[in-house]
Amino acid sequence: MTYTINRVISGQDIDSVDARARKALADNGFGVLTEIDVKATLKKKLDVEMPAYRILGACNPGMAHQAIGIEPRVGAMLxxxxxxxxxxxxxxxxxxxxxxxxxxxxxxxxxxxxxxxRDLLAKAVAAI
Incomplete structure (x- = not known):
């Protein structure tokens, strides 16, 4: 089983895709709680170069509330x-x-x- 839902966007830079991703996530009930610029962090900590790489921590509050109500420790996976x-x-x-x-x-x-x-995230990824 694959563990990610994937899509490649051609002809756009990472900032454009970032803006589109945030909109698509918002349109599907997600907010971005955290953002990690992995490229900048690794440059600062290890002085290494790498292509742009960002991690957005997305949360759908209603779904998170349901999940925590069902399994209180699930927050460790959010x-x-x-x-x-x-x-x-x-x-x-x-x-x-x-x-x-x-x-x-x-x-x-x-x-x-x-x-x-998963269905909501798949819709968001498809909409980017």
Missing amino acids: PCNVILRETEGGVEVSAIDPVASMQAIENAELKRVAGEV
Whole structure:
């Protein structure tokens, strides 16, 4: 089983794809809680160069509330990370597949919620 939902956007820079990703996430009920500029962090900490790479920590508050109500420690696995990374083919967008990430938790109700979140993330990735 794959653990991400992926799409490559050709002909655009990472900033344009970032703006489109944030809009698509918002249109599907997600906010971006965190942002990590991996390229800048690794340059600062290790003095290494790499292509642009960002991690957006996306959260759908209603779905997060449901999941925490079902399984209180599930917050250790939140938010849903979405990465944007420069590749030779364009900017790759990869969102975590919540169903795959929740496999370690034996709870059918939580898996149902994870499936709903996956559907929303897949719609967002497709809309970018």
